[in-house]
Amino acid sequence: MNNKAEDILDISAEDIVGKNIKDILTVWKGNIALDEKEMPVAKMFKTRQAVYANIKDDLYFKTFSGKKFPVGFAITPLEDERMMSAVIIFWDLTEEKNLDKAKNSFISIASHQLRTPLTSLRWISELFLFGDVGKLTGKQLEFMEDMHKGSIHLLELIGALLTISRLEAGRATIDPVPTDIADITKEVIKQLKPQISSKQLIIQFKPEENFPKINVAAEFLRQTVLNLISNAINYTPNGGRIDISFKKELFDKKEYALFSIKDTGIGIPQKDQKRIFEKFYRADNAVAVIPSGSGLGLNLVQSIVAMWDGKIWFESVEGKGTTFFFTIPLTGMQSKKGEVKLFV
Numbered sequence: 001m002n003n004k005a006e007d008i009l010d011i012s013a014e015d016i017v018g019k020n021i022k023d024i025l026t027v028w029k030g031n032i033a034l035d036e037k038e039m040p041v042a043k044m045f046k047t048r049q050a051v052y053a054n055i056k057d058d059l060y061f062k063t064f065s066g067k068k069f070p071v072g073f074a075i076t077p078l079e080d081e082r083m084m085s086a087v088i089i090f091w092d093l094t095e096e097k098n099l100d101k102a103k104n105s106f107i108s109i110a111s112h113q114l115r116t117p118l119t120s121l122r123w124i125s126e127l128f129l130f131g132d133v134g135k136l137t138g139k140q141l142e143f144m145e146d147m148h149k150g151s152i153h154l155l156e157l158i159g160a161l162l163t164i165s166r167l168e169a170g171r172a173t174i175d176p177v178p179t180d181i182a183d184i185t186k187e188v189i190k191q192l193k194p195q196i197s198s199k200q201l202i203i204q205f206k207p208e209e210n211f212p213k214i215n216v217a218a219e220f221l222r223q224t225v226l227n228l229i230s231n232a233i234n235y236t237p238n239g240g241r242i243d244i245s246f247k248k249e250l251f252d253k254k255e256y257a258l259f260s261i262k263d264t265g266i267g268i269p270q271k272d273q274k275r276i277f278e279k280f281y282r283a284d285n286a287v288a289v290i291p292s293g294s295g296l297g298l299n300l301v302q303s304i305v306a307m308w309d310g311k312i313w314f315e316s317v318e319g320k321g322t323t324f325f326f327t328i329p330l331t332g333m334q335s336k337k338g339e340v341k342l343f344v
């Protein structure tokens with residue numbers, strides 16, 4: 001044991017000789033102590049495979065002196081003809097855990113503090129627009145419309161940030177229900193009809209016949225389809241074409257619904273392709289077409305697809321078009337009781 005390990009575990013290297021590891025430290029998952037068989041070291045000896053943990057595993061060491069702290073570790077087998085031993089490398093994650101908490105509570109507090117006044121702004125501007133507080137002149141109406149649009153835009157932005165932070169923290173409640181993907185897609189296309197018509201886009205939707213319903217959180221599926229079709233509309237010049245389809249597909253012997261959205265738009269330049277799912281990242285050619293985008297949509301969609309163990313990817317040629325693909329396992333997703341309900 002090195003000096004740092006002695007410090008962190010509050011015990012000297014001499015004192016541990018001859019002791020059972022469970023008398024030096026216990027391992028916890030959140031607030032529950034793992035029993036002996038579940039201890040990572042025991043797991044390693046049983047499987048003869050290295051065992052790893054990082055911040056997402058939510059594991060803690062509790063020392064003999066009573067100190068409990070979050071850990072990450074790598075426990076690797078070391079085997080020769082005489083015996084089998086283990087090398088344990090671990091790191092104290094207290095700092096990272098605190099940062100993570102601070103980041104999440106910051107986003108959540110900021111979002112709540114911003115949402116309430118913004119919602120009032122939105123309703124009040126609607127009262128003005130509907131003429132409930134008297135008739136507005138042309139210029140007043142124009143400004144009020146800008147205010148109304150701005151407040152909606154900000155509310156959507158905050159909603160997306162809140163949702164992403166909750167998904168990332170894994171604290172969301174998820175209620176999956178049997179969902180018809182074709183129905184959801186048709187509803188989304190209907191909702192986007194005004195934008196489609198004003199750009200004279202041709203939109204084709206070919207659902208596979210008799211497709212089974214999938215057990216997913218329907219609102220999330222709707223959000224995913226909405227984001228991807230909206231992007232296709234936004235980044236395709238007038239008169240272009242959008243083809244949407246889904247079919248069954250096997251990946252690693254598991255059945256998935258494979259959804260694709262193909263457009264004849266501006267495409268994603270090669271140099272931006274690696275970063276396109278990052279929060280706030282936007283390619284220059286997209287900024288030129290729509291200066292006010294948030295760059296949050298794809299990041300949100302990626303978190304959602306990961307939630308049901310699907311995959312998302314795209315193929316794109318700048319100036320020619322883009323096809324986005326995502327998958328949902330036909331077995332659907334598990335329901336989960338988290339601390340918070342999500343809204344999207």
Ligand code: ADP
Binds near residue numbers: 266281299
């Ligand atoms: P936003 O559309 O608000 O910029 P997104 O997260 O939805 O945010 O998209 C991020 C970026 O990905 C866009 O700014 C654009 O550069 C690129 N992108 C996404 N979809 C398409 C598409 N269908 N065609 C071209 N570029 C796209």
